[in-house]
Amino acid sequence: MKERTLPRAAAALLSAALLATAIAVPTAASASPQGNHHGGPRIHPGLPSACTGTDPVVCTFSDLAPGDYDVSVLLGTDAADSNTEGFAESRRLMLAAVPVAQGDRERRSFTVNVRDPEGQQNQPVGTGTPGLTLTFSGDAPALAGIGITPASPRTKQLFLVGDSTVTDQEVEPYAGWGQRLPSHLDLGVSVVNHSGSGESTVSTLSKPELFDALEPQIGQGDVVLIQLAHNDKTTTAEQYRANLSEMVQRIRARGGTAVLVTPLVRLRFTDGAINRVGLIVTDQADLPAEMRAVATSLQVPLIDLTERSRVLVESLGPVESEPIYLVRVNGDRTHTSDYGASVYADIVAEELQNLHLLPASRWR
Template identity: 45%
Template sequence: MKLLGLALAAAFTLGAAPADAAPRWTVCAGTCSFAVPAGDYEIEALLTGQTGLDVEARRIALAPVDTRPGRYVHRSVTVEVRTPEGMPSGEDGPGTPGLQVRLTGPAPRPARIIVTPKPKAPRIFVISDSTASDWTFPPKNGWAQALPEFFRAGPSVRNYAQSGASTVSYLADPRYFARVRPMIRPGDTVLIQLAHNDKQTTEDDYRANLATLLDGVRAQGGAPVVVTPPVRHRFGADGKLTPLGLVVNNLGVDLPAVLRDVARQRKLPLLDLTARSQVLVEGLGEAASWPLYLTLAHDGVDDATHLSRYGAEQFAALVARAMRQARLPVARFLRP
């Protein structure tokens, strides 16, 4: 295995790529930057020790591997570079130009990394709210922020989830759907999960807004996928999640139920994150499920809606499993 690792290292150093691919490589120790323009890129990494990769706005690109000294593991993933790096509002700043790569894990070791442009990569767009957002600064994390780690190289997860967004504001604000829609190419997968902030939206308006989003995606040739929202950490005395926990809004509209019905009527794929996260959270129980969310002891705040890094990874795993079971075309790129 050590010889294999050395061979891989040599291949990363000496291997040539087509001239128009313009690959760039470096040995990264901690944080490194690649001066590349906006677009999709494949990252190939030769990892050792207990090392993973985050990119851009704390997106989890590769989960840490665990190897013995002198042993190497080859991993690859496709990522998007954009400005702003985080949420489309840019409220947390534009970020740093180019592609930022940070080593993660309990005992990270220097990693050899190659970055290659992939302008024709298939894309997975995420239209959602803060529960899925790319949060530039801790402690909050979104489940789509962790989704790239479940895919091998191929599709780029383009996360345009915006904190505070509802079906109303995502359509009304020119920074959101008006920006995302022209990017969508035929065959792109578009995950739509908007519900948490539709607290005062009537059922009729909610259905109409969803129809506008779905029709807009289809008009671009994209493949819309309906995703129900993750549950909140709101328990009743019976040990079950309350209606607020199950994302029933202030008008009594069961938003996940509406999403299920819209998907059924339109014959669209449905990823029922509400049902899956309910099973996970209720199965753990009120106390044991708190680490999925932000807690006073660990994060300085008790937050029953937003996710910890651990929670984001767990909920992203539920989404990835649902994508596989729904047999979405991009599911063929999921890691085993």
């Protein structure tokens, strides 16, 4: 498997070359400084040849090695009002829709993680294209400029360990909340989604490309969110607790902070309430309850996404909740749509922000 993280020394050597190729059109006289206030790469005159198209605009920097990169973009056009979303790599939402009035400019910055494979980490062969791919779409996308540099060694990393409801799904209509989470974070935090479809606590620990590959990337002060339960159908309560405890201990040994995330509910109703299947209660264990117990015994921060999602879905009811999932697309009551992934990413972001594990200035 390829090296997943660009060494900091190598990143520094790339900086000058990237500055020379990260080019943009001149800022208009009416350009607005609104948006990111933490600096970011310089935007030079003239769009680079790596950017093609208009709707969407796709920028492919194929020579960038795996690692973290800071990106600044200038959005807007003199021709008309615009509205632009920014995506990185495997459909990761980096910028929610940014409206810009005709003649104005808006600068936005973010930090993106480049890895191989770029999507689900349990793929037998790396997926995607080499380097960094950025896509700018939306109602009326307008990219006026772009700049890229290797991220600072001080960049915080937010790791995600999860299943198909968390992972970077490559193909629509599927989406995981982990690939919508980056849009909540500003320059200086890299979201590293180390999840894969079908994974459980058992498989995540047993497959070398999953937790074993993630572990050496964790640095002092990094945060690791763990949402695993949907696929632990045959895992006993004792083994489930042991698996979660092992992950927590290994994360702490690296200087990181583990956060346990109980699984989002399935859209399964009985008599107006989410039933046992929907609440991820198996014949072996009440998995959310077991995760809560581990969080208490090990004094681990907890995001109770099971409870938050249950309250939300039950308040909407079985029909009005359907757009969150893929029921109306293919009958799927477990996996989320783009809309549903955003709904749950919003909840996770809110809960994580309340834990104060990342600097307040790094939240959008």
